[in-house]
Amino acid sequence: MKSRPKNFIIAGVGVTSLLLLAKKENREKLQTLTHKMKSYLPTNSENQYEMKAGHPDPQDTRDNEMVSEGAMTSVNYYNNQQEEK
Template sequence: MARGNNRSLLLAGLAAGAYAYFSKPENREKALVAFNNTKTKVNSYLDSQKLNNTDMTKVGHSEPHDIDDNKMLDEGASTSVQYYNEEVQENKKKTDSTLANEDKLDSKNL
């Protein structure tokens, strides 16, 4: 019961203090200017946090839920692997087989 009384007294004291402060017109103006400045700053901050997902801001930052973008990235990865398999490994096989043939020719000439 005492806890409820303390809370009521606290609220009554805050209300009386606010009334006394805002009874003067210059204090009301100060409070209104401070409130408007704070509101402008908060709105500015919230606007700066909104990201426009244009092609330039999206580069390198794949959205986990963007299925088309993830599919494109997956295809790009498989394309590079396919290129490696076709070009690099095929060239390596050709080089290895050429070296093996040269070794056979050298051993026959000896």
């Protein structure tokens, strides 16, 4: 019984979107909006991080801090493993 209001809301959203997209001008507006939103997203974001990995810029202090923290984490882990042996 609890899912009944949720089902009505989902059905209402579906019907409303169908009615709004029935007009060609509304579909075109939605299409231009999606293209505009896609232009804000970075392209090849994975490649950007792959190129930067392991080669921090000396002037980029935030990145250098993350690299040093990560380096210390692995060193501390290695030291702890050696002490346990």
